Structures are given as structure tokens and as C-alpha cells.
Amino acid sequence: MAIMTYADAAKAGLAEEMRRDPHVWAVGEDLGRGGVFGQYGGMLAEFGPERISDAPISEACIMGAAVGAAMMGTRPVVEMRFSDFALCAIDELVNQAAKARYMFGGQARVPLVVREPIGMWRSSAAQHSQSLESWYTHIPGLVVVCPSSPADNKGLLKTAIRSDDPVVYMEHKGLWPVEGEVPEGDHLVPFGKANVLREGRDVTIVSWSAQVHLCMKAAEQLAKDGIEAEVIDLRTLWPWDKDRVLASVEKTGRLIVAQEAVSVSGFGAEIAATVSETLHGALKAPVKRLGAPRIPVSYAPPLEDKARVTADQIAAAATALVGR
Amino acid sequence: MTDRRNIDANRVVDHCRMMWRIRAFEENALRGLDEKIVLGAIHPTIGQEAIATGICANLNRDDVLLSTHRGHGHTLAKGANPEAMMRELFGKEGGNCGGKGGSMHIADFGVGMLGANGVVSANIVIAAGAGHAIKLKGEKKVVCCIFGDGAINRGPFLEGLNWAVVFNLPVLFVCEDNGFAATTRTKTMTGGDGPSARARSFGLQAKEIDGNDVMAVDETAREMIDAIRNGGGPRFLHAHTYRLTGHTGSDPATYRPKEEVEEKWKDDPIVRASALVDGQKDAIEKAKAEAYAEMSRAFDVAKAASFPSADLAFTDVQDAGDPRQGAY
Numbered sequence: 001m002a003i004m005t006y007a008d009a010a011k012a013g014l015a016e017e018m019r020r021d022p023h024v025w026a027v028g029e030d031l032g033r034g035g036v037f038g039q040y041g042g043m044l045a046e047f048g049p050e051r052i053s054d055a056p057i058s059e060a061c062i063m064g065a066a067v068g069a070a071m072m073g074t075r076p077v078v079e080m081r082f083s084d085f086a087l088c089a090i091d092e093l094v095n096q097a098a099k100a101r102y103m104f105g106g107q108a109r110v111p112l113v114v115r116e117p118i119g120m121w122r123s124s125a126a127q128h129s130q131s132l133e134s135w136y137t138h139i140p141g142l143v144v145v146c147p148s149s150p151a152d153n154k155g156l157l158k159t160a161i162r163s164d165d166p167v168v169y170m171e172h173k174g175l176w177p178v179e180g181e182v183p184e185g186d187h188l189v190p191f192g193k194a195n196v197l198r199e200g201r202d203v204t205i206v207s208w209s210a211q212v213h214l215c216m217k218a219a220e221q222l223a224k225d226g227i228e229a230e231v232i233d234l235r236t237l238w239p240w241d242k243d244r245v246l247a248s249v250e251k252t253g254r255l256i257v258a259q260e261a262v263s264v265s266g267f268g269a270e271i272a273a274t275v276s277e278t279l280h281g282a283l284k285a286p287v288k289r290l291g292a293p294r295i296p297v298s299y300a301p302p303l304e305d306k307a308r309v310t311a312d313q314i315a316a317a318a319t320a321l322v323g324r
Numbered sequence: 325m326t327d328r329r330n331i332d333a334n335r336v337v338d339h340c341r342m343m344w345r346i347r348a349f350e351e352n353a354l355r356g357l358d359e360k361i362v363l364g365a366i367h368p369t370i371g372q373e374a375i376a377t378g379i380c381a382n383l384n385r386d387d388v389l390l391s392t393h394r395g396h397g398h399t400l401a402k403g404a405n406p407e408a409m410m411r412e413l414f415g416k417e418g419g420n421c422g423g424k425g426g427s428m429h430i431a432d433f434g435v436g437m438l439g440a441n442g443v444v445s446a447n448i449v450i451a452a453g454a455g456h457a458i459k460l461k462g463e464k465k466v467v468c469c470i471f472g473d474g475a476i477n478r479g480p481f482l483e484g485l486n487w488a489v490v491f492n493l494p495v496l497f498v499c500e501d502n503g504f505a506a507t508t509r510t511k512t513m514t515g516g517d518g519p520s521a522r523a524r525s526f527g528l529q530a531k532e533i534d535g536n537d538v539m540a541v542d543e544t545a546r547e548m549i550d551a552i553r554n555g556g557g558p559r560f561l562h563a564h565t566y567r568l569t570g571h572t573g574s575d576p577a578t579y580r581p582k583e584e585v586e587e588k589w590k591d592d593p594i595v596r597a598s599a600l601v602d603g604q605k606d607a608i609e610k611a612k613a614e615a616y617a618e619m620s621r622a623f624d625v626a627k628a629a630s631f632p633s634a635d636l637a638f639t640d641v642q643d644a645g646d647p648r649q650g651a652y
Contacts, residue, residue, distance in 0.1 A: 025460060050460060056490060061483035064449025065456050071438055072388070072457035091480075095443055096450060105421030106640040107433040143644045165642045191644040239645030 001181040007039045009150035009182045010171065013157040014040075014077060016186075018047055021075065024161055025051040028062060028079025028115075036081050037117065037176050063089035063114065067096045070112040075161060083116035083170060084127045097166040098141030112167070113160045118146075119172040119210055119260055123304065126296035131209070131261035136168045137238045137270070143167040143191060144237040148212040150180040152235055155189030163191070172210040194241035196248070200228030203254040203318045206245055206271055208234040211260045211309065218314035227322050237267050242274060249275050253284035254321045258314050263291025285321045290314060326539040326600060333601045339381065339538045341611035343373040343594045346397040348612075348619035349406055353396065353413055353427075357573040361627055363415050366427045369397040371536075371568030374593035375500050376401040378541025379468060379561075382549045388436045388454050388467045390447040393428045394500075395440030398470055403435035406619060410626035423632045424640070445475040448484035448497070455493030455558070466552050470498040474505030476519050485526045488558040495558045496548055497523065500535065502567040507579055523560035535563025536593040539600065566591065 004012065018024045025047075026040065032054045034041035044052045055062050059080060066076040080086040086093070093114065100108040120129045136144045143165045147153040153171060160167040197212065198219050207215045212233045219229040230248050234240050249255045255275050257268035272287040292307045350370050356362035369376070372394075380401035383389065391398040400406060404420065412419030413427050420432050431439035438454065441447045451469030458465045475481050476499065488495045499519040503510060516522065523530040531548070533540050541563060548559040566588040570577035577585070598608050638647045 023461075056483075056486060058483045058487065060480050061449045061452060061487045064446065064480060064484065065453030065487055068390075068438075068450035068453025068455070069457040069460070070453075071450070072454045072461075074457045074460055076453075091443055091446055092449060096441075096446060100439070101642070102640050103421060103425040103429040104431040104433070104439055105419070105424045107421070107431055108439070140647070141642050143642065163644060165644055236644075239649075 001183055003179055004150050004182045005176065006150045006153050006171070006178045007037060007176040009154040010157050011039055011041070011043065012182065013154035014161070015043060015046065017158055017161040018051060023073060024075045024077065025053060026077040026079060027053040027055050027066065029055055029057055029081060031079060035079060037173065039176070040079070059085055059088035060092055063092035064096065066112045066114070067092055067100065067110055070110045071100060071108050076112045077161060078112060078114040080114060080116045082128050083118045083132050084130050086114065086116045093166070093168070094139050098139050102141060109164045110166045111164045113157070113169050114167070115169045115171060117173045118170045119174055120297055120304065120307065121174045123299050123301065125299040129297035131259070133170050133237055134261055134265060134267040137267055141166065142238065145169045145191070145235070146209040146237060147171060147235065148175070148209055148233050150178065151182045151187065152189055152195070154182050155187045156235065158186070159188050159191060170209065174210045189235065191236045192239035192241055193235065194244040195233040195235055196230065196244070197233055198229065198231040200230040200252065202228045202252055202322050203256060204230045204232065204245070204248040204252045205256045205258060205314065205318065206232045206234060207258045208237060209260065211258050214309065214311045215258050215314055217311035218318065221311065221315045222318050225319065225324065227318060227324065229318055245271060246275065246278055249279055250282050253282055255283070256288045256290060256314065256317050256321065258309055259291045260309060261291055262294050263289050264294050266291050285323070288317050288321055290317055326537050328600055331539065331600055333604055335542070336539065336597055336601045337604050337607045337611060339377050339542065340594060340597050340608045341615065342377040342401055343538065343597065344612040344615035345406070345618065346373040346376060346400050347594065348615040349396055349400055349409070349622070352410065352619045352623040354573050356410070356413060356623065362413050362427070362573070364426045364428070366413065366573045367394040367571065368569040368573055369394050371588065371592065372500060372502060372565045373397055374538035374541055374597070375470070375498065375535045375563045375565060378538045379470070379498060379545040381542055382545045383436070383466065383468055386436055387465050388438055390438050390451045390454065390467070390469045391440045392444070392447060392471055393440060393442055394472065395430055396427070399430050399432060399437050399440065402432070402437045404432040404437055407622040407625050408432070410622040411629055414626045414629070415631060416626055416629040417632045418629055422636060445471060445478035445480040447471060448475065449480045449487070451495055451497070452484040452487040452493060455488060455495040456491060458494055459491065464553055465494065466549055467495045468498060469495060470500055472505070473499060473501040473503065473510040473519060475499070476522060477505070477514060485523060485528060485560070489527050492557040494552045496545070496552055496561060497528070497558065498561045498563065500563055500565060502565050504567055504571065506571050507575065507577070520560065520562040523562070528558055528560045530560035530562060532562040533564070535565040536591050536596060538593055538597045
């Protein structure tokens with residue numbers, strides 16, 4: 001196992017897939033210079049400008065061209081720089097990529113991966129900070145991936161590239177420098193398999209992406225008070241590991257869903273509703289959702305922080321659910 | 325205007341045959357609409373047959389075509405089976421898309437027809453990408469992307485043309501200019517000098533032609549497609565025509581004077597093509613009769629066919645998170 005950053009782990013995964021399959025190529029703005037976050041750094045030298053392709057600032061065409069190129073048998077990895085900018089390419093993703101296989105009666109496959117970095121880091125305000133993952137879970141045809149660790153960012157990206165479905169691949173900008181152990185070689189993380197990061201008997205905390213790390217911090221705080229939280233990283237929101245979540249809540253009787261995204265209509269609502277529908281009798285307390293208030297993300301730190309769900313909030317919610 | 329002196333009479337007859345097939349298909353589709361067996365909207369291409377015919381005559385089977393909501397003619401001319409198309413319009417088993425798409429998503433990947441599209445201009449960026457894949461794979465195929473004049477005011481038109489130029493892609497862009505963007509005259513909603521001028525501003529070679537002159541379309545398309553296939557990069561063909569029906573099969577098109585439409589019927593591309601050759605009247609009449617018989621048969625077969633099994637609503641959604649795999 002090597003120690004790698006979240007950004008480098010994805011790069012290693014992409015490079016391995018590009019070596020394995022000549023039809024894999026990456027396209028987006030500034031890729032030749034390594035990408036806006038350095039996540040393609042040095043790749044141009046190995047793969048050349050046709051496969052690490054720069055693009056005009058032209059999101060609709062980057063995505064639309066990827067749809068056409070995918071239907072013609074290549075496997076494009078599309079870089080959108082920020083999930084916020086990918087909104088310029090919504091028709092191409094939602095009406096075209098997601099629908100082509102179905103509406104053409106199975107004649108088409110659109111094996112593209114669109115990388116859409118999400119999340120707050122610091123003072124990037126309302127158009128560079130959003131977490132829009134729940135939008136895409138609403139669209140039949142799309143896979144939605146939200147890796148939280150370097151190992152997953154390699155293993156899930158490799159799985160995404162090999163998938164014949166269009167995959168919305170949402171890396172968290174705050175995680176780029178985070179280091180962790182990453183298996184070498186063909187490390188493939190399957191879609192729809194949650195990662196139980198910590199087992200516990202008292203409360204289940206379900207999360208994904210960067211918020212997972214705050215849940216783990218909260219679980220450590222809770223353990224000091226004798227509350228054992230089970231922390232589940234969903235890894236992929238569609239498909240999501242319903243069975244694993246239900247099994248955990250059946251055991252603990254309590255559920256917290258913690259997400260960085262706006263809570264209203266966030267994916268946490270889907271999880272909460274599913275658990276309520278399925279396990280009503282097993283619940284010892286009402287399901288608790290934690291997420292951002294329905295406000296845009298601000299620039300000034302004290303305002304921006306109002307959109308954050310903190311480890312303290314998660315721990316406090318768990319304590320209240322357990323009734324201590 | 326095509327010069328009658330050097331004309332290939334057999335080619336004219338072939339074009340007339342294809343145009344009659346398209347016309348007959350559309351008339352049968354409209355009959356289906358009247359009989360309420362065409363279930364959704366259809367956008368007839370009556371009057372515009374020469375463009376599909378002249379262009380597709382110069383495409384190989386493995387060349388790629390992307391079309392619009394008004395795509396029956398393009399699809400037929402690319403080689404699709406009309407019976408499967410009619411079944412698709414009727415939402416029947418055995419339709420090109422298994423009844424999941426209907427008229428606006430008609431596609432036949434087996435003949436390189438990668439889909440009509442319900443979103444105006446959306447096919448332009450997809451075509452650029454299809455061209456990109458051909459270039460990456462080092463193939464000699466050509467992509468042809470047909471869209472209407474209404475498409476030129478959407479962003480993907482500008483983005484897709486720019487992309488094709490920047491990457492020097494093998495794409496023929498064809499603006500089938502029938503003068504109307506849905507039910508509005510396009511000129512009243514368009515700044516500048518129109519499609520060709522916009523294309524030229526991106527560095528594309530563009531030609532503006534009479535799209536009701538099938539031999540002019542044929543000749544221009546041949547030149548452009550040859551140049552593209554030989555690595556010359558994208559080209560832009562702006563073909564003027566007129567939509568002799570309304571926007572949809574149920575649009576009476578009362579927003580234009582009757583006299584205008586009557587005048588335009590005199591410019592019917594099939595009549596014009598027939599007049600280009602002497603001594604072929606019988607051959608063309610025969611082709612016409614065969615076309616109507618073929619499409620009438622397609623109509624009858626499609627009408628008699630069953631609807632698809634309802635369970636098929638759950639197939640071909642996606643592999644991961646397939647709706648059949650659990651109680652999603």
C-alpha cells in the first residue's frame with residue numbers, strides 16, 4: 001500500500017485505466033496543464049494531447065461531445081472543474097446521456113464519467129461551493145458517486161470508467177490534499193457497497209463524501225461519553241446500499257443522516273424516508289436529518305460557516321437521540 | 325439551379341424514388357395521426373425531402389447521422405426500415421426503439437442513424453463528439469448532423485461548431501432552413517446574416533444552396549463529404565427549403581397565408597426533380613407507386629402489431645442500480 005493524496009489516488013486510477021484501455025480519454029478545460037486542482041498533473045507527458053485533451057470553456061459541448069464520443073465506442077472522462085459549472089451542461093447530461101440507452105430502446109450505451117468536484121472549502125461563495133449530488137440521484141439512468149477517501153477515489157474511479165452507465169463522479173474539493181493508504185494495482189470498489197467505518201450499537205450515522213470525516217470525529221467524541229455510533233459511508237448514492245443501512249438501523253434503532261448539502265430535498269431525505277417506511281417499528285427515536293440550511297454559501301467565514309454541519313452538531317444530535 | 329444537360333438520369337430517378345418513399349411515409353404517418361394510432365407528436369418533413377435524399381446518397385452505411393425531431397426523412401434516407409419506424413410511431417412491439425422513443429427519438433444504430441432528438445440543437449454537440457471519437461480511433465467515417473434554422477440561436481450550435489473547428493473533426497453540419505422555428509418565422513428572431521454567416525465566423529467553409537434542388541444538394545454534399553473524409557475538417561451546408569405542413573402533424577399553420585403555401589407547392593422538390601429528366605416519367609411513376617405500396621404495407625403491419633409488454637418499462641435503464649434489481 002502506498003500513501004497518497006485523494007487527488008493523486010484518482011490520478012493513479014485514471015492512468016491505470018488509460019494504460020489498460022486505449023479508448024479511455026480525458027477532456028476538459030486546462031487538463032494539459034494538470035487541471036485546476038492538479039488532479040491531472042503530469043499525465044499529458046505520458047498520454048499526449050489527444051487523450052489528455054484541453055477543451056474550450058464550453059461545458060455544454062464538453063459534455064455533449066462526450067455523449068457522442070461515448071455512443072461511438074470511446075470512454076470519455078469529462079472534467080467539469082466545479083459541479084456548479086456542470087449546470088451549463090445539464091441538457092447534455094440529463095436529457096441526453098442519461099436517456100439515450102432507454103429512449104433508443106437499448107441501441108445506445110453512454111459510458112462516460114463526468115467529474116464534478118463538489119463542496120465548500122474556504123471563501124469560494126455561492127457558485128463554487130455547492131453539493132448538488134442529490135439532483136442527479138433523481139435522474140433514472142445516472143450513477144452517482146461521492147468518494148470520501150484516497151483509496152475509494154482510486155477504486156471507485158476505476159469502476160466508474162469501466163461502467164457502461166453514465167457516471168456522475170463527485171469528488172470533494174476539501175479532500176484533495178487528504179492522505180491515506182491506497183492499494184496498488186487493480187483496486188476496484190463496487191458501486192452500491194457502503195463502507196462501515198466504525199461499528200456501534202447505539203446509533204447509526206449515515207453520510208458520504210467529506211462529511212464522513214466529521215461523522216468519524218463526532219463518533220470519537222461520543223465514544224468518550226459511552227455512546228457507540230456506527231458510521232456508514234455510502235460511497236455511492238445511486239445505487240445506494242439500502243440493505244446495509246437498514247441492517248444497521250435495525251440493530252441500533254436510531255438514525256442520523258449527515259450531509260453537507262442543503263437538507264431540504266437532499267439525499268438524506270431519501271434515506272430517512274426509506275428507513276421510516278421500512279423500520280418504523282424498530283425505531284427507538286425519530287430519524288434525524290442534518291444538512292445545510294436552505295441558504296446559498298457565503299464568502300465571509302462567519303457566514304459561510306452557517307452552511308456547515310459540524311462534528312459537534314452531529315455528536316449533539318446523537319446524544320439527544322440516545323437520550324442522555 | 326441544376327443544369328439539365330449533364331445530368332445522370334438514373335440518379336435522378338433514384339432520388340425521386342427516395343423522395344417519394346419519404347413523402348409516402350409521412351402521408352401514412354399523418355393518416356395514423358388522424359386515426360389516433362400515432363400517439364404522440366409528429367413533425368412532418370413534407371416539402372423538405374430533397375435535403376435528406378441528396379445528402380444521404382453520399383453517406384456510407386457506417387457513416388453517422390444525427391437528426392432532429394423532424395427526422396423521419398433523414399432516417400429513411402440513411403437506410404432504416406420503414407416498417408420498424410412506423411411501429412415506433414404507433415408505439416408498437418418491433419419499433420426501432422421498442423416503443424420507448426416514438427417519432428422524436430427514432431434511431432437505427434445499425435445503419436449509423438444515432439438518433440433524432442427532442443431538444444433543438446442538442447444533436448450538434450453530440451455530432452461533434454461522434455466526430456471526435458472517429459478521429460481518436462483513426463477511422464475514415466464522416467458524421468452528418470442535420471438541424472433546422474431554429475437551432476442556430478441556441479448555445480450548442482455555437483459550441484459544437486467551434487469544437488469541430490478547434491479539433492478539425494470529420495463533421496458535415498447541415499442547416500435545413502425551412503424558415504420557421506416551430507411556429508415563428510426564424511428571421512424575426514435572429515440577429516445578423518443567418519446560419520452560413522455564423523458558420524463562416526468560426527472559420528468553417530460554408531455553402532448556401534437551394535435545398536429543393538435535389539441534384540444541387542447531392543453535388544454539394546458529395547464535394548463536402550469527400551473533403552471531410554480526406555481530412556479537410558468540418559463543413560457547413562445551408563440548404564433553403566420550405567415546410568409544406570405545419571410544425572406538427574396537428575398544427576394547421578394558420579400563422580402563414582394560404583397563398584404563400586400554395587406558391588411553395590409549385591416548388592415541390594419531387595416535381596422539380598422529375599422535370600430534370602426526359603423519358604423517365606414511367607420509371608418515376610413506378611417508383612412512386614412502389615413507394616406508396618411499401619408505406620401502406622408498413623402502416624398495415626404496424627397497425628396490426630401489439631403493444632410491447634409493460635414489463636419492458638423497466639429494461640435498459642442502467643446496469644448499476646437497475647430498477648429490476650430491487651424495490652427502488
